[in-house]
Structures are given as structure tokens and as C-alpha cells.
Amino acid sequence: MLVDQQSLIEFGYISRAKNRFSNLELIQLFDKAFNFNTANGITGVLFYENRYFAQILEGTREDISRLWKQIQNDNRHVIIREIGFREIDQRTFPSWGMRFFGADRIAKHVPNLKQHLNGLPGSDSKLLTLMRSVAALDRSQ
């Protein structure tokens, strides 16, 4: 089958930090991700709570698979599993090169997310729905 490398996809995964990230380390990670993604047409959202990461990436299949290799090889965390992969017509986070939600923002905007971060695969679609829901928030929040 011919795979269109330019088609737009949404990809999500959860992972666990090997060591707890400090606020500074989170800011540095976010900064790096934001700059790279913005320059490369990649958008999405990243959550971090109690050593768990959950991320949605949007972009062309080619760009996302390249970035995904890098993220998988990042030895600061261990991938738990992929939670979603689908072709999309339009992005959920068109203006977010990457937006970060730490514990405070998760508690404020998506409190239910926490229980799903270390949950079973059965709750992955619920987790993705919660992750996507923050797209409705204004940047200032």
C-alpha cells in the first residue's frame, strides 16, 4: 500500500520519567520542543504529572515519525505505550507548537486526567479525549 508521507496525522503516547523532572528541566524540555516544533510545522500538547508524560503530536506522517524516533530514544523517559494514531483533516491544536500542562494546570483544567495517566489501555480513548479538550482553553489560562 502506498503511504502518503505528507498526510496529516495525530499521534499520542504516554511515558514515565526515569527521574522526577525539576521545574527547570521541564521548562528546558518545553522550550526545546516548542522551538523545534514551531519551526517544523508540528503542533500538540504535553502533560506531566507525578513522573508521567502524556503527549499528542500533530503533523505530517513524515515529520511525526522522525520526531517520534527522537522522543523514543530520549533516555530521560521510558515509553509506556502508544495511545492513539489516526489521520486527521485538521489539527486540534493549530496554534500550539507545543503547550505544556504541569500538575497545577492539570488540576485546574483537566482534573480527571490524572487518574488516566497511569491507567489501563482500556481508558486510552478517554485519556485522548481529555487531552484534546484543553484545546478549547484560551492561551492566557
Ligand SMILES: Cc1cc2nc3c(=O)[nH]c(=O)nc-3n(C[C@H](O)[C@H](O)[C@H](O)COP(=O)(O)O)c2cc1C
Ligand atoms: C516527554 C518528552 C516529550 C518531548 N517532546 C518533544 C517535542 O514535541 N519536540 C521536540 O523537538 N523534542 C521533544 N522532546 C525532546 C526529544 O526527545 C529530544 O531530546 C530532542 O528532540 C533532541 O534534541 P537534541 O538532540 O538536539 O538535543 C521530548 C522529550 C520528552 C522526554
